[in-house]
Amino acid sequence: MSPAQALATAEKPRDGGLQVLRERGQREVFCGLTGIVWLHRKMQDAFFLVVGSRTCAHLLQSAAGVMIFAEPRFATAIIEERDLAGMADCHAELDRVVDRLLARRPEIRTLFLVGSCPSEVIKLDLGNAAQRIGARHLRSETGEGVRILAYSGSGIETTFTEGEDACLTTLVPEMPVQAADAPPSLLMVGALPDIVEDQFLRAFAELGIANVGVLPARRAGALPAIGPNTRYILAQPFLGETARALEDRGAVRIDAPFPFGAEGTAAWLTAAALAFWIDEMHINRVIAPGRERAKRSLERYIPALKGKRITFLPDSQLEIPLARFLATELGMIPVEVGTPYLHRAHLAADLAQLPEGTRISEGQDVERQLDRVRADRPDLTVCGLGLANPLEAEGLATKWSIELVFSPVHGFDQAGDLAELFARPLRRRDVMRI
Amino acid sequence: MQLAVWTYEGPPHVGAMRVATAMRGVHYLLHAPQGDTYADLLFTMIERRDARPPVTYTTFQARDLGKDTASLFQNAARDAVERFKPQALLVGASCTAELIQDDPAGLANNMGLPCPVIPLELPSYQRKENWGAAETFYQIVRHLADTSVRPAAREGRRPCVNLLGPAALGFRHRDDVREVRRILDLLGIDVHLVAPQGASPEDIRTIGAADFNIVLYPEIGDEAARWLDKTFAQPAIRTVPIGVGATRAFIAEVAALAGVDPAPALNDPSSRMPWWSRSVDSTYLTGKRVFVFGDATHAVAAARIAHEELGFTVCGIGCYNREFGREIRNAAKEYGLEPLITDDHLAVEDAIAAAAPELVLGTQMERHIAKRLGIPCAVISSPVHVQDFPARFSPQMGFEGANVIFDTWVHPLVMGLEEHLLTMFRDDFEFSDAAGPSHLHGSAPAHNAMQAQMQAKPEPVLAPAGDILIREEAAPVAASGGSSGWTDEATRELHKIPFFVRGKAKRNTEKYANEMGLAAITLDTLYEAKAHYAR
Secondary structure, eight states, X not given: OOHHHHHOOBOOOBTTTBOXXXXXXXXXXXXXXXXXXXXXXXXXXXXXXXXXXXXXXXXXXXXXXXXXXXXXXXXXXXXXXXXXXXXXXXXXHHHHHHHHHHHHOTTOOEEEEEEOHHHHHTTOOHHHHHHHHHHHHSSOTTSOXXXXXXXXXXXTTOBTTHHHXXXXXXXXXXXXXXXXXXOOEEEEESOOOHHHHHHHHHHHHHHTOOOEEEXXXXXXXXXXXXXXXXXXXXXXXXXXXXXXXXXXXXXXXXXXXXXXXXXXXXHHHHHHHHHTTOOHHHHHHHHHHHHHHHHHHHHTTHHHHTTOEEEEOSSSSOHHHHHHHHHHHHOOEEEEEEESSXXXXXXXXXXXXXXTTOEEEEEEOHHHHHHHHHHHOOSXXXXXXXXXXXXXXXXXXXXXXXXHHHSOOOSGGGHHHHHHHHHHHHHHHHHOOO | OEEESSOSSOOHHHHHHHHHHHSSSEEEEEEOBTTGGGGHHIIIIISOOSSOOSEEEOOBOHXXXXXXXXXXXXXXXXXXXXXXXXXXXXXXXXXXXXXXXXXXXXXXXXXXXXXXXXXXXXXXXXXXXXXXXXXXXXXXXXXXXXXXXXXOOSTTSOOEEEEEOOOTTOTTHHHHHHHHHHHHHHHTOEEEEEESTTOOHHHHHTGGGSSEEEESOHHHHHHHHHHHHHHHOXXXXXXXXXXXXXXXXXXHHHHHHHTOOSHHHHTOTTOOHHHHHHSGGGXXXXXOEEEEEESHHHXXXXXXXXXXXXXXXXXXXXXXXXXXXXXXXXXXXXTTOOEEEOSOHHHHHHHHHHHOOSEEEEOHHHHHHXXXXXXXXXEOSSSOOGGGSOSSOOOSBHHHHHHHHHHHHHTTSOOHHHHHHHHHXXXXXXXXXXXXXXXXXXXXXXXHHHHHHHSOOSSOSSSOOSSTTSOSSOOTTTSOSOSTTBOHHHHHHHHHSOHHHHHHHHHHHHHHHHHHTOSSBOHHHHHHHHHHHHO
16 A cells, blocks of 8 residues: 555545545645735736746746736745755845845835745744844835734745635734724625725625724735734635734634625625624615625536536645535536645534535545546546646646636626636537537 | 846746756756746746646745745655656755755665756756756756767767757747758757657667767756766857758768768758848848847847848847856957847847847847837847747748748838838828828837827836836937927927938938037937038
């Protein structure tokens, strides 16, 4: 028996019979650095400086390939042979690179030093470096400083979306302290496309939630205050460490399924509103139009998707809530739902709605998982870019998972777009005569 | 530390992947953390390969570091050999694994694996992708070549050669091989093997059976060719047949070495490029300023074609691979230019902006630079994007390659006859610069500027400014008039000049004003300068 097999042990049933297949082996997923691709668009006065190798720069270039002619606010400080010779020199080099960068980009208010596999392995202390460099840049002549923060997006520590989790975690201590007598406030957590974020903020306002903050804020100066009167709701399912940091500062989590589709979004908004003691009649009145619109937009996809079998390979941790959405709102049948990491508490509401018999797997041994895909032959396999064409060549329809992270998919008004992402590869197969 | 946003070359282990992926029957075990698997998508998405690269990543995590990454490596090796049954296993480390010093070679050798193990030492913090590919191919040849194999007696058989260098993710390698095979066939020469592309370890074993080698891509194949010359006394042809002149020289050299008549290949009736270039419509190509940047081999070839076969003026030449800097320096000397040898795309962008060319020949990086500057561009070298892996036959080498190059480079330019029409109608109210050349869609400079304005995003995607990537001021070529010194009247007149020569007119006028010590550029200055440069 290979070690991978030995590790692939099914847990004893618990949590109401939930069985999870845990695997360990080659993982076909991005590292946490990839989050920079959407985070730098979200935080408009932030710059992300990866301290890493040529591989890191090449990864960002390849993952962000579609955006290559957009002007990024990220770069890689590539560690070279002579930087490895002495740690003192390495720090001096980093200072030089950062100074040059900030001199050229005076509009930058937050600089993230992003750790990578090589910087972690040589134990380059970026937290320390952030303090050292921050002290120099804190008070510029204009009175405005540059906040320098550090987090790790390394592959040895983070999987894909965990990079965002690590990034947001470093922002939590920077949030102002909420006054002890402040009225209750809501904090929406997780980077969303601006258009979706605005939709949710409008919905909260209509529901009558007065004080709503967003993490990450679009600009460094707009970080909301936090304290024991803060209720926070996660918009993304991959923010375990951020949640812990928020709770350390007294904020309390609102438990809800994630806002995908008509029902997910309705439940999510309702949970937020109930936490603020808003009348249920009012909640239903506010939510009904959006929910109906979402349902209508989903209806036309039901014929194409109902009864179709789908497998998710682990990628973004969005897999469980998306499988929930596809199963309960479109009638798809999840065969295997893989996730790089399963946060049982945050996903409890979505997990509970997955059809019985759904195989849930955590971690990955890609070869064994592909063996299962070949045996299961689902109608649609959601996977990363490295696997999509090879699976298509084997006759299996695929959906690139990266689109689920890069496109607006949350909320009522994106429900139809989300269904379309899954329906399109199937429809394409139907129309093609080639 | 080097600050980089976009890179011309990946790390050296990506070069090794390009060799492994091109071959049959090899597997590459890469000691690497999670995330390094991103490299698979280069092959499956950009090159549209229908199979995963034959690479297993050991995928160690932080929690493994203090413990036993070595046994993780050995387990992965055992699993990979059992599952993929390769004829040879390449083992190596990515940048992170290099730091933890697990010695993949030693670990794999101690396992008694049922296939040859080829260790790769690719220093990630010093070297890059092309070097990694060359070193990998060399190690494969050195480990697998049977040194007792020699060519059969020459009597009663056709001469035979090895084609060295084509690899996965190469710029037009697939089609170049087909075209070169066609040339060799016309000459009556057999191809013993092509490597790495399509070769198996068993094929490599017999590499010594060829009479000589042809190095199609020196960046990847030359290291191995030198060893083959030393070991088997196999001479190598190093003339790269890109362009009509180079193809003729290549045919002559190959024919001489093989002892065959070059005429059947030289007289190939499908060589249309010379006539296309001599025909009158091409007159307008004369003296067009081109900036050439790419890998050294393709850049040198492109500059020669531009200069000798299209009558362009080469106004800049450079390469990103220092290992072949000498070739670029020699070529630059020929054109009286300073060579630009750098892998910093910001430096390339500055050089292109300063040279103000009318056509850029480069990689996908230069394509983006040219787009920003509003200059036409054609791609001549890796790195390239998905659209540069065409479905159709589209070689760069041989006479067909020259035909393809003529079409590809001339297409982005304003056509000859159209140039006259534009001039004739430039004051017509229906004519607008914004329309751009009629045969181009969306890539015309004026059109881009319009698009950028329409996309009222906080960061315009197509016309960014003030970013670290971009020089602090606007591009001199794209900017049309209005710079300090220009009177309003002169600026208006400048705008009447068709956009595709406006940059040149502006540059010449400013140069003239500068030389004459004129503070203001008036209408007169503009025409004085025109007369001055017309002489």
